[in-house]
Amino acid sequence: MYDFEYHKPTTIADAVKILAADPDAKPISGGMTLLPALKHRLNKPSALVDLGGIAELRGVKREGNAIVIGAMAKHYEVATDPLVKEAIPALARMASTVGDTQVRNRGTLGGSLANNDPAADYPAAALALGATFITSRRSIPADDFFVGMFTTALEPDELLVAVSFPIPEKAGYAKLRNPASRYSMAGVFVAKGPAGVKVGVNGAASCAFRQTEMEAALSANWSADALSGVTQSPDDLNSDIHGGAEYRAHLVIVMAKRALADAG
Amino acid sequence: MPQVTVTVNGQTHTVEVEGRTLLVELLRETLRLTGTHVGCDTSQCGACVVHMNGESVKSCTLLAVQAQGAEVVTIEGLAAADGTLHPMQEAFREYHALQCGFCTPGMVMSAIDLVQKNPQGLSEHDIREGLDGNICRCTGYHNIVKAVAAAADVMHGKRTELAPAIG
Ligand SMILES: Cc1cc2nc3c(=O)[nH]c(=O)nc-3n(C[C@H](O)[C@H](O)[C@H](O)COP(=O)(O)OP(=O)(O)OC[C@H]3O[C@@H](n4cnc5c(N)ncnc54)[C@H](O)[C@@H]3O)c2cc1C
Ligand code: FES
Ligand code: FES
Numbered sequence: 175m176y177d178f179e180y181h182k183p184t185t186i187a188d189a190v191k192i193l194a195a196d197p198d199a200k201p202i203s204g205g206m207t208l209l210p211a212l213k214h215r216l217n218k219p220s221a222l223v224d225l226g227g228i229a230e231l232r233g234v235k236r237e238g239n240a241i242v243i244g245a246m247a248k249h250y251e252v253a254t255d256p257l258v259k260e261a262i263p264a265l266a267r268m269a270s271t272v273g274d275t276q277v278r279n280r281g282t283l284g285g286s287l288a289n290n291d292p293a294a295d296y297p298a299a300a301l302a303l304g305a306t307f308i309t310s311r312r313s314i315p316a317d318d319f320f321v322g323m324f325t326t327a328l329e330p331d332e333l334l335v336a337v338s339f340p341i342p343e344k345a346g347y348a349k350l351r352n353p354a355s356r357y358s359m360a361g362v363f364v365a366k367g368p369a370g371v372k373v374g375v376n377g378a379a380s381c382a383f384r385q386t387e388m389e390a391a392l393s394a395n396w397s398a399d400a401l402s403g404v405t406q407s408p409d410d411l412n413s414d415i416h417g418g419a420e421y422r423a424h425l426v427i428v429m430a431k432r433a434l435a436d437a438g
Numbered sequence: 439m440p441q442v443t444v445t446v447n448g449q450t451h452t453v454e455v456e457g458r459t460l461l462v463e464l465l466r467e468t469l470r471l472t473g474t475h476v477g478c479d480t481s482q483c484g485a486c487v488v489h490m491n492g493e494s495v496k497s498c499t500l501l502a503v504q505a506q507g508a509e510v511v512t513i514e515g516l517a518a519a520d521g522t523l524h525p526m527q528e529a530f531r532e533y534h535a536l537q538c539g540f541c542t543p544g545m546v547m548s549a550i551d552l553v554q555k556n557p558q559g560l561s562e563h564d565i566r567e568g569l570d571g572n573i574c575r576c577t578g579y580h581n582i583v584k585a586v587a588a589a590a591d592v593m594h595g596k597r598t599e600l601a602p603a604i605g
Contacts, residue, residue, distance in 0.1 A: 275548065279493045
């Protein structure tokens with residue numbers, strides 16, 4: 175790992191100031207993605223801005239018909255928080271399957287969404303639940319947040335502060351885990367919420383996406399039967415040593431059916 | 439250079455580190471607590487697991503500076519002053535839950551966190567899932583799972599002494 179300067183600000187404003195002054199500085203939250211990347215020298219930040227000391231980034235609260243989760247909420251907290259478990263149990267269940275115990279004890283919701291790993295769990299949930307991303311300068315709807323592989327709408331000196339998840343009527347999640355890396359080979363989050371039925375897919379392509387054909391079918395009939403005629407094109411899906419695009423396309427349909435069963 | 443103050447196994451240390459110094463490097467190289475192991479470069483194997491403020495964490499994926507002010511417990515901090523082993527250590531010995539022993543410190547630290555977080559009890563499945571972040575290349579896990587279940591009974595007060603492995 176190359177060395178870097180270390181800052182631990184206590185306010186969002188101070189963190190943004192450091193990031194704005196130095197384009198090579200980077201935020202660090204749980205470090206569960208960033209530190210392995212730094213160890214492999216894939217990245218050479220001049221400074222790390224530790225978000226661990228900023229109280230404004232913490233906490234889970236209910237605001238009207240939504241659950242608002244601070245960016246620094248650890249996966250373990252999302253998995254066990256009574257508010258999340260009551261209002262969006264599928265999100266809590268999903269968080270309980272991210273990586274392993276020690277990854278969940280450090281890794282954060284904000285870090286995962288800002289990183290936008292194609293195989294990460296949260297992006298599919300954010301798309302399906304129609305989440306709103308609250309940053310240090312604006313609000314971004316989920317459909318505009320995920321730009322591409324490891325890329326989001328966030329500017330280098332913009333922090334993700336919290337994510338607001340509208341409470342759905344029903345929601346469910348299922349994924350097939352790669353047994354070695356524990357990341358999703360294909361995962362599907364289904365939700366029937368205030369803005370209709372939405373289906374988010376992760377793991378299968380270079381970036382999480384909404385499966386609109388499934389959304390139409392499930393809007394008409396919220397049941398696994400409705401998915402029988404739905405197709406998933408293998409075009410643009412990932413092919414790697416773990417599975418080809420055809421296989422992943424098949425998995426998307428299977429996982430969607432399991433997600434519906436999970437939603438009940 | 440940044441300074442960091444951490445309490446490790448009850449003893450407070452203030453040391454100079456680099457920004458990039460990992461907690462496991464501070465433990466092994468500066469404090470000479472070499473019971474905590476490093477088995478991978480990808481944050482996957484769990485050989486480096488220690489407790490920080492009561493939670494199991496991978497000390498290879500944590501900067502020493504991120505542990506500022508924290509209470510850290512390593513495998514060396516588990517046994518009593520008179521050498522009496524922690525019930526989890528005793529169970530690993532009794533149930534032959536190790537062969538080369540490389541993964542053992544991390545396994546034991548993860549297992550204690552798992553048992554402490556589940557006072558309602560743990561099924562075999564819960565134990566296997568709960569140890570997902572620890573890889574063992576020798577044992578096939580079977581005896582590890584048995585050891586954790588036996589230690590849980592003692593830690594949860596269901597038994598006063600470890601159930602014997604054979605008998
Ligand atoms: C062994 C292992 C298994 C894993 N398995 C899974 C899995 O199954 N599913 C899954 O989804 N993930 C998995 N992960 C990744 C894990 O969930 C990470 O915690 C997550 O991707 C990143 O969160 P973090 O808090 O650790 O972020 P960090 O590593 O600290 O940061 C990640 C990136 O986000 C940026 N960033 C962090 N916080 C903010 C913020 N608030 N605003 C703006 N930018 C920010 C950082 O600059 C960095 O570029 C795994 C990781 C490991 C090591
Ligand atoms: S050495 Fe820390 S997870 Fe492998
Ligand atoms: S006993 Fe050898 S790695 Fe587990």
